[in-house]
Amino acid sequence: MASSRERLPPWHERQRLPNGRELLIRPIRPEDAEPLRAGFSLLQPDEVRQRFLHSLREISAESVERFTRINPKTEFALVAAEPLPPGEALVGAVARISIDPDGRNAEFAILVSHYIAGMGLGRYLMTRLVKWSRGKQLERIYGDVMESNLPMLSLAKSLGFVRESQQDGLVRVSLQLLPEPQG
Numbered sequence: 001m002a003s004s005r006e007r008l009p010p011w012h013e014r015q016r017l018p019n020g021r022e023l024l025i026r027p028i029r030p031e032d033a034e035p036l037r038a039g040f041s042l043l044q045p046d047e048v049r050q051r052f053l054h055s056l057r058e059i060s061a062e063s064v065e066r067f068t069r070i071n072p073k074t075e076f077a078l079v080a081a082e083p084l085p086p087g088e089a090l091v092g093a094v095a096r097i098s099i100d101p102d103g104r105n106a107e108f109a110i111l112v113s114h115y116i117a118g119m120g121l122g123r124y125l126m127t128r129l130v131k132w133s134r135g136k137q138l139e140r141i142y143g144d145v146m147e148s149n150l151p152m153l154s155l156a157k158s159l160g161f162v163r164e165s166q167q168d169g170l171v172r173v174s175l176q177l178l179p180e181p182q183g
Helices: 031-040 045-052 062-068 121-135 150-158
Strands: 013-016 022-027 073-083 091-099 106-111 141-146 162-167 169-174
Touching: 022 121, 031 045, 031 062, 031 073, 031 091, 073 121, 091 121, 106 121, 121 141, 121 150, 150 169
Parallel strands: 106 141
Antiparallel strands: 013 022, 022 073, 073 091, 091 106, 141 169, 162 169
16 A cells, blocks of 8 residues: 655655645756746736846846756755646746855745745745755845835744845845854
């Protein structure tokens, strides 16, 4: 008799959204480049502006290639995709974090498509980025959020992030992971 619980590789999890859609949360793969590029056109202009902080009509093959080939020592990225093989699966959300050159802090970015927004996926992906960051013993994670992106600012606040600074329509939010060093 087969086990009812399928064993998945590390950082792979199946999620059923409130609308019944099943997604696979997994690390980004180089094969995701073309589906990400193709799916970019499905994003609304406001979604693109909130993630990239300026308007883009399309994303270059070079950019998406770099985006999907991460350095596992200093970067981590998860996608929420259809439960199909990488390269075939439509990607609905991406969460990414990159350690700063100082080795103590990391910058995050999350993009959740409007098709699956408001279903708790941003919160879930952020908790996974925090878990990875704690495993790397980082002191703090931060991200720049447009001040008009109220759902992301609300999510950040609910997870303990604090507003660090604000300029040019951007709010920097940060979460202290380790106690600040005493000097």
